[in-house]
Amino acid sequence: MKIEKNVSSITLIGFLKSVVNCCAQ
Incomplete structure (x- = not known):
């Protein structure tokens, strides 16, 4: 569970x- 959340x-x-x-460019 923890791994999936990470x-x-x-x-x-x-x-x-x-x-x-993308916005910065």
Whole structure:
């Protein structure tokens, strides 16, 4: 359960970072 939550968090953070990078450009 903890591992799944961590993976979800990493995926969510990565997604947010991608969106921020797109907006920054």
